[in-house]
Amino acid sequence: MKQDKRNHAGAPDDPKMKKEIAKAYENYSSQFTPKPRYFMNAARAFMSGGSICAASLWLEECFIGWGFSDKTAAVCVVMILIMAAQLLTGLGLFDSIAKFAGAGVVVPITGFANSMVAPAIEYKKEGIVLGVGAKLFSLAGPVLVCGITSSMVIGIVYWIMGLF
Amino acid sequence: MMTYLYAFLIGGGICVIGQILMDATKLTAPRVLVILVTAGALLQAFHLYEPLVNLAQTGARVPLPGFGYSLAKGAMEGAKENLLEAVTGGIKAAAGGITVAIGWGYLIALVFNPKSVR
Numbered sequence: 001m002k003q004d005k006r007n008h009a010g011a012p013d014d015p016k017m018k019k020e021i022a023k024a025y026e027n028y029s030s031q032f033t034p035k036p037r038y039f040m041n042a043a044r045a046f047m048s049g050g051s052i053c054a055a056s057l058w059l060e061e062c063f064i065g066w067g068f069s070d071k072t073a074a075v076c077v078v079m080i081l082i083m084a085a086q087l088l089t090g091l092g093l094f095d096s097i098a099k100f101a102g103a104g105v106v107v108p109i110t111g112f113a114n115s116m117v118a119p120a121i122e123y124k125k126e127g128i129v130l131g132v133g134a135k136l137f138s139l140a141g142p143v144l145v146c147g148i149t150s151s152m153v154i155g156i157v158y159w160i161m162g163l164f
Numbered sequence: 165m166m167t168y169l170y171a172f173l174i175g176g177g178i179c180v181i182g183q184i185l186m187d188a189t190k191l192t193a194p195r196v197l198v199i200l201v202t203a204g205a206l207l208q209a210f211h212l213y214e215p216l217v218n219l220a221q222t223g224a225r226v227p228l229p230g231f232g233y234s235l236a237k238g239a240m241e242g243a244k245e246n247l248l249e250a251v252t253g254g255i256k257a258a259a260g261g262i263t264v265a266i267g268w269g270y271l272i273a274l275v276f277n278p279k280s281v282r
Binding site: 009038041042045046047048049050051052053054056057058059060074075077078079081082083086087089090091092102103104105107108109111112113115116120121122124127128132133136139140142143146147148150151154155156157158159161162 | 227247264
């Protein structure tokens with residue numbers, strides 16, 4: 001904490017200069033940041049993401065085979081994926097998988113589940129209410145807010161359209 | 165059997181879109197997730213996501229646009245009833261996933277301690 005304050009004491013007050021320094025640093029640091037390997041990353045994401053989707057289709061058909069309705073089976077599959085991803089996050093294995101698969105595990109619902117648990121575990125020291133409870137939504141919150149807001153707007157718009 | 169192929173292709177394709185968004189632009193992962201969810205909801209609002217779901221099933225429902233899709237679909241179905249259903253329909257449709265994600269996630273976060281990346 002003390003170190004942070006010392007760093008800020010040396011920074012220029014002029015906002016224009018601050019911006020210039022930030023820009024110069026960005027150019028400087030871009031020399032060292034490795035270029036992402038688009039094709040390899042995309043291929044990995046495609047393979048792992050596709051496998052997760054195909055596996056969940058298999059799971060869904062198992063559930064339907066066991067006598068569940070289509071709707072229940074779909075909900076069960078989503079629940080199982082979320083629970084598995086969060087368990088892997090708790091065990092510390094999800095990050096290793098995500099390092100290889102990239103968006104392949106982040107874009108499916110597993111990534112959403114991971115984004116809830118990961119910060120919550122990190123901030124455990126701050127207590128189980130303001131630490132775990134609040135940080136559960138630090139990354140997932142925006143997703144829920146945007147998704148639910150758009151669903152509300154869509155619902156109201158469709159309701160108004162239904163009136164005429 | 166064809167459904168498996170489509171689930172693999174469409175699901176993988178959506179993940180590739182997410183990967184390219186993360187690599188080519190400076191968007192961080194949460195922003196990409198927000199974009200994908202909102203995109204799924206908006207596409208469904210114009211009835212464009214439903215055909216993808218019919219074709220690929222879990223391939224379109226498991227990736228995050230599918231979450232937006234189920235939110236929007238619930239709201240659209242509720243809108244046929246009354247205004248209250250239109251407002252609550254979205255969360256109702258996605259309630260299972262959201263509830264499990266919060267409840268189970270909280271338990272997991274309480275049980276496990278932070279670990280360094282291996």
